[in-house]
Amino acid sequence: MKPVPSLWPEGLLLTYYGDDFTGSTDVMQAFTAAGVPTVLFLEMPRETDLERFKDARCIGLAGQSRGKSPEWMRQELPVVFQRLKALGAPLLQYKVCSTFDSSPSVGSIGQAIELGLHNFQSTWSPMVVGATQLKRFQVFGHLFAADKAVVHRIDRHPTMSRHPVTPMMEADLRQHLAKQTPRRIGLIDLAQIAEGQAQAQLDSSQGQDQPVIMIDVADERSQIEAGRLIWQNRGHGLFSASSSGLQYALTAFWRSQGQIPGTPALPVSSAAPCIAVVSGSCSPLSGEQIQWARAHGFLTCRLDISSCLDVTRQQAEVTRLVDMAVAAIEQGVSPLVFSAEGPDDPAVQSFDELASFAKLSRSDASERVGDALAEIMRQVLDQTRIRRIVVAGGDSSGKVGSHLGLRALTVLAGLVPGVPLCRAWSEDPIRDGLEVVFKGGQLGGADFYGLVRG
Incomplete structure (x- = not known):
């Protein structure tokens, strides 16, 4: 696939379904702080809703699939993905938690990928989980996450290794995801990014079987490159199961191109007498x-x-x-x-x-x-x-x-x-x-x- 120009298209840049409410607001914060107007709906938006937020460049729908079964997903998600895709953005995201907690029976990310890719003819499906802003790092396919000031491999994380429903017992996300989907899973790793071989690796990995291609993110350079790979290789549209690392990667690349403000910022909240x-x-x-x-x-x-x-x-x-x-x-x-x-x-x-x-x-x-x-x-x-x-x-x-x-x-x-x-x-x-x-x-x-x- 030949990379396309970096210029923004008119209208929406991305739509997403969040697998829980807290992660859905995380996406909204990442884009809004970077100067990308974003609105999160708690129900599928109507025409009147879309008109109210006509200046939005990103539209999200908060969901609860993280705690649901594959059967529930097969019943509920297809129409959601179809309606979000119909809004016309070049990227459709199934937003997952940056700790990737999931299993074949609960919150299956693999099942969501299978359902989402039915709507696309793309030759790949990017996956970005690392988000340095949240102290989440993907290194050679393995996920690390901070607990306070200490970074742990995810299968040794004091919280995620003990999650009561979906404990993370495997740090290699390729191995973890392979238990949820038979789809081919590839990786663009830090060494390939450092050596300037990321695009070549992507070109050789794509195929009509629509593989999931994970992209390592551990620092600013790899984050920018992840954003570039996705944006310049979006073709006629991509489906991505990713954390808010996708937003951070895209905005890092857009910022490097001078398309959004140089420093992300949000207003500071005022005090409340009582909460x-x-x-x-x-x-x-x-x-x-x-x-x-x-x-x-x-x-x-x-x-x-x-x-x-x-x-x-x-x-x-x-x-x-x-x-x-x-x-x-x-x-x-x-x-x-x-x-x-x-x-x-x-x-x-x-x-x-x-x-x-x-x-x-x-x-x-x-x-x-x-x-x-x-x-x-x-x-x-x-x-x-x-x-x-x-x-x-x-x-x-x-x-x-x-x-x-x-x-x-x-x-x-x-x-x-x-x-x-x-x-x-x-x-x-x-x-x-x-x-x-x-x-x-x-x-x-x-x-x-x-x-x-x-």
Whole structure:
């Protein structure tokens, strides 16, 4: 394939489906900070929605496939990919987490690739997972990710190697992905990039079987080259299953060509008198963030899992926590309702047993916890004047976003890499303009909730 010129086309540059809500806002932040106007829809956009955001160069759709089965994907994703492709952007992305946590049975990235490529006649499908801005590095096909200040191989990462649903036990992403798809998987590695052989490697790897070609990203040079390879070899359109590393790579290349501002920037968020938080994450960092909040003036309230899973007691448990949160807000105190305080929390260790006692599958029990957190947030918003909220955890974010009747999000301000403060758009005037943060369990520092509150 002959590389095409670097000039931007008119209209949309990229559309994407996010496999969870937190990752979807990560993409939006990466592009918006670089000067690429982006809007994230929580439902498939209508013509009126597209007209409202007609200046957008990127359109996303927040999803929840990261926790779903291949059967669910085969039912739901084909029409999503078809409708996003019909918007006319040269790139269509299935946005995956930068820690690549997935399996053949849950959140299968391979299944999403098979479904997405049905819509394209391309001779390759690029995959970029490394994102140096998020401390994610792909080196000779192996993924590394930071935990605080220490970078770990992903299969030795203190959180991802212990993920309760999709633990990462293989660092070589080619090997990990090969368990999810029979498709040929290639790699453009750091040595080929350093030696100027990346284009030649891509040319020799492409084929009518539409292989997935991973591109190493570990520094600025490899990030720019990844962006160049994809943009100049997009042909008549590409499908890419990638993390926000795709956005960082594209913008690094566009910036090197002088097509976007030289320094990414977002407004700084202002302080809020009070915020409301719900957390369904069980990561170690989420536990530390809850502990920090407790020590710095937040009211921390635990959701009782056994009551939540019992249909005869769930409403009373929701009411109890809503009453506590509302009372705190009336006193100028920010409430934080959580279901677990890290992976070693007894609520996590006993979750399967509690689900079994309630005659629920693990998936159904998790859904019920998410529904409870979403209902708590809805009632807190209805009973107070709170205008800034945080939801921690991908599944919880999806539940809350849907429960509140939000239609779209745009970036309002920067907080930390991968986690923006968003402005909500809704047909409900009470919800319109709400300030929302959807936060992945592994992002932010221990003081993250203090940063959001300001």
